[in-house]
Amino acid sequence: MSLLETKNLGIAFGGLRAVDNFSINIKEGELLGLIGPNGAGKTTIFNMLTGVYLPTEGSIYIDGKKINGKKPFQIVKMGIGRTFQNIRLFANLTVIENVKIAFHKDMTYNTFTGIFRLPKYWKEEDEITTKALELLSLFDMENDAENMAKNLPYGKQRKLEICRALATNPKLLLLDEPAAGMNPQETKELMETIHFIRDKFKVTVLLIEHDMNLVMGICERLVVIDYGMIIAKGTPDEIKSNKKVIEAYLGS
Amino acid sequence: MKKRLKDYGINFLAVVLSYLALRVIMYNGLINNYVQGVVVFAMINIIVAISLNIATGLLGQLALGHAGFMAVGAYTAGLFVKAVEYPLYIEMIMALILAGLAAGLSGLIIGIPALRLRGDYLGIVTLGFGEMIRYTIINLGDITGGASGLKRIPKMVGLNEVFIVLVIVITFVFLFIKSRHGRAIISIRENEIAAESIGIPTTFYKVYGFFISAFIAGVGGGLFAMYQRYLTPEKFRFMFSVELFIIVVFGGMGSITGTIFAGVFLAFLTEKLYEYDEVRLIIYAIMLILLMIFKSDGLLGRHEFSLVQTPRRIKNLFNKIKDRFKKGVA
Structure with missing residues (x-):
């Protein structure tokens, strides 16, 4: 069964059809790449999948459950986590706090319990502190736990964002240009990280990327869009030789 | 666990010590009633400034109408203690809770529609709302005494009570910040879109944070009514909201302890400059400008x-x- 399914998804901003007739199927455990020239509508698709934009037509299913119309925080609960093209960390908080906030939905104590520090508070807080440190150590960041997020080097900020998204325990992870602004060495590390995440967390990954080395290197399947429409689907090798794709990227 | 208890112990000890210091100074006659009044008003201002800091510093929403919430609390408490007759402390506590709830409710009424706005727009709406409350009070003359004010409120609180409430408010706010709800509120300040993307119901927490902020402002207002024994709408002008805002900016948006230091400092400064009232705001302005140049995020950031x-x-x-x-x- 497919984990994520979209049927004829589309959105129009006024008269502009940013995305049209977008139908994909993502199987569990897959690593799928979404590519296309600038302005093709990739991030718009992410925003629809996560509930930031409301699609004007079509539907989105995760695990067979329809999610369009739901609020972003509800969609997170249903198992979609994401990162952003321009990093959006909680810059003035420490690294570990960034991760802890992401455990919010797993915690149940109420304000009263929180203020009076009842046993349930300590139990849940201790639990997420341990979990957050574990998660950070998987990314070799446990020594940065008490640093401010804004003081981290760029590559680590990217990692932290992924880490934070993983803390919400997603089934599907959406990565929006994770390699943007990275040098080849960092990109290589990132590829390893993505592989590692998928195997370790059994999470399905959908990523947007411009770095063709990265995309071709790790994605099993690619979807190419241009002007809001799917122009090709297939394995990296098929895409490489697809005429329409070459046209879209190089111009005819 | 042991370390935790020790940490709480240190803070508790500090509170007791500062209280004892205050008492010793008073018993030795080092401060008279007049100075005591200054201290009490400083503490009330700190309570309301802390509530404003929750809305602006922690939640990250520009709110310029906290004098209005304080007014709602003050008049609620004032009218309540005038109307009923219970044992002193029970009546006081009930009045404070009612004051908080009334202000909190008005916070919800304004917050639910207004928190969809951002930045300056929210500031303008809250500013307008504060003035609306003041005019409502003026025009409800039969109940509130109108422009001439609400008189003969029984005296229910003194320095001790205000000090205790201040300590409770500060403790409450600190414990709240370090809980999952507080973290959710701070994450909205830091980046609303990111907060939503990791499962924080941002609309709920904005309204919730605003409610708590208004609630505490109302409690501050209640204390004010029961100490001052006399309320006029004039007190809750827009300029008072600005004064509260100055305390928050001075101490650092998002720093509760900063607000406390700034509140104490500005109270004594105001007192020293009492004779030169015209110069006071100029000095405030100069201090703010200097602060913005040299430490733009306030004393403690x-x-x-x-x-x-x-x-x-x-x-x-x-x-x-x-x-x-x-x-x-x-």
Whole structure:
């Protein structure tokens, strides 16, 4: 069964059809790449999948459950986590706090319990502190736990964002240009990280990327869009030789 | 667990000590009733400024109408204690809770529609709302005494009670910040879109944060009514909201301890400048400009002064300097 399914998804901003007739199927455990020239509508698709934009037509299913119309925080609960093209960390908080906030939905104590520090508070807080440190150590960041997020080097900020998204325990992870602004060495590390995440967390990954080395290197399947429409689907090798794709990227 | 208890113990001890210091000073006649009044009003201003800091510093929403919430609390408490007759402390506590709830409710009424706005727009709406409350009070003359004010409120609180409420409010706010709800609120300040993307119901927490902020402002207003014994709408003008805002900006948006320091400092400054009232606002302005130039995020920025953490941090800093010095020598 497919984990994520979209049927004829589309959105129009006024008269502009940013995305049209977008139908994909993502199987569990897959690593799928979404590519296309600038302005093709990739991030718009992410925003629809996560509930930031409301699609004007079509539907989105995760695990067979329809999610369009739901609020972003509800969609997170249903198992979609994401990162952003321009990093959006909680810059003035420490690294570990960034991760802890992401455990919010797993915690149940109420304000009263929180203020009076009842046993349930300590139990849940201790639990997420341990979990957050574990998660950070998987990314070799446990020594940065008490640093401010804004003081981290760029590559680590990217990692932290992924880490934070993983803390919400997603089934599907959406990565929006994770390699943007990275040098080849960092990109290589990132590829390893993505592989590692998928195997370790059994999470399905959908990523947007411009770095063709990265995309071709790790994605099993690619979807190419241009002007809001799917122009090709297939394995990296098929895409490489697809005429329409070459046209879209190089111009005819 | 032991360390936790020790940390709480240190803070508790500090509170007791500062209270004792206050008492000793009073018993020795070092401060008279007049100074006591100044101290009490400073503490009330700090309570309301803390509530404003929750909305602006922690939640990150520009709110300029906190004098209005304080007014709602003040009049609610004032009318309540005038109308009923219960044992002193029960009546006082009930009045404060009612004051908080009334202000909190008005916070919800304004917050639910207005929190969809951002930045300046929200500021303008809250500013307008504060003025609306004032005019409502003026026009409800039969109940509130109108422009001439609400008189003969029984005296229910003194320095002790205000001090205790202040301590409770500060404790409450600190414990709240360090819980999952507080973190959710701070995450909205930091980045609303990111907060939503990791499962924080941002609309709910914005309204919730605003409610708590208005609630505490109402409690501050209640204390004011029961200490001052006399309320006029004039007190809750827009300029008073601005004064509260100055305290928050001065201490650092997002720093509760900063608000406390700034509140104490500005109260005494105001007192010293009492004779030169025209110059006072000029001096305020100059201080703010200097602050914006040299330390644009306020005295403490977003940091908190903590009896437990700050000494540790200073120690670390010293060690670092020592290390660097040693390296320099070698």
